[in-house]
Amino acid sequence: MTLPAPPACLNRPYCARPNQTGGTLIAEDVREPNEHRRRLLDPDDYRPCSCLNCRGSRLHAHSYRERRIKIGGGISTEEQVRRYRCVACRAIWLVLPGFLARHLHRSWSSVQTALRGQGLAPVGRAADRETVPATTLRRWVGRLASSAQALLPPLACVCPELGCATEPLPADCSRGALVQALLRQGLLVGASALSQITGWIHRAMPGLRLL
Numbered sequence: 001m002t003l004p005a006p007p008a009c010l011n012r013p014y015c016a017r018p019n020q021t022g023g024t025l026i027a028e029d030v031r032e033p034n035e036h037r038r039r040l041l042d043p044d045d046y047r048p049c050s051c052l053n054c055r056g057s058r059l060h061a062h063s064y065r066e067r068r069i070k071i072g073g074g075i076s077t078e079e080q081v082r083r084y085r086c087v088a089c090r091a092i093w094l095v096l097p098g099f100l101a102r103h104l105h106r107s108w109s110s111v112q113t114a115l116r117g118q119g120l121a122p123v124g125r126a127a128d129r130e131t132v133p134a135t136t137l138r139r140w141v142g143r144l145a146s147s148a149q150a151l152l153p154p155l156a157c158v159c160p161e162l163g164c165a166t167e168p169l170p171a172d173c174s175r176g177a178l179v180q181a182l183l184r185q186g187l188l189v190g191a192s193a194l195s196q197i198t199g200w201i202h203r204a205m206p207g208l209r210l211l
C-alpha cells in the first residue's frame with residue numbers, strides 16, 4: 001500500500017527554494033519558556049556559530065520578533081524571539097526555542113497533548129485536547145498518516161542509531177509510525193518526542209518538517 005504524500009510545504013527544505021537565504025534555526029536544548037527568556041537577555045546566548053547560507057562566522061544581533069502562541073479558547077500569548085544578521089551575506093536567521101512548534105503557532109507540548117490518541121506518549125491533561133479545534137486536529141492527524149520517506153535519510157544523518165535499531169523501519173512508513181517506532185526504541189524521550197524529532201529533522205535538512 002502506498003502511503004499518501006504529505007502536503008508539499010512539509011517536504012520543501014531551504015535548499016529547494018531558490019530565493020531562500022536566511023530562515024529559522026532551532027535551539028533544540030531550550031525546552032521551556034523560563035530558559036528561553038533567560039537566554040534572550042544576552043545576545044551571545046542565542047548567537048549562531050555560523051551562517052548556514054555562506055558559512056560566515058560573524059552574525060550580529062539584529063532584532064526581535066513577536067511569536068504568537070495559541071493556548072486555546074481563542075486566546076494567544078506571545079514570546080519574543082531573536083533574529084541575527086550575517087555580516088557577509090546579510091541573511092537573517094531567527095532562532096526559535098525548541099519547545100515552540102515552527103509554523104503551528106503552538107508549543108510542542110500542546111500539540112503532543114492534542115495528539116495523544118495517535119500513539120504518542122501522553123503529556124499534559126486530556127482536557128487540553130479541547131484547546132485545539134477539530135479541523136486543526138484532523139489536519140495534524142492526516143499529516144502524521146502521510147509518508148515519512150523524505151525524512152528518513154536526513155534523520156539517519158543526525159541519529160546514527162536508526163541504522164542499527166533492533167526494529168528496522170520499513171522503506172516507507174507514516175510519520176506517526178516513525179515517531180512511535182523511535183519512542184519504542186528509546187531514541188525519543190516521551191514528553192518531548194515531537195520537539196526532539198522536529199529539531200533533528202530541521203538540523204539535518206533545514207526547512208523540512210514533520211507536521
Ligand SMILES: [Zn+2]
Binds near residue numbers: 053054087089
Ligand atoms: Zn551568511
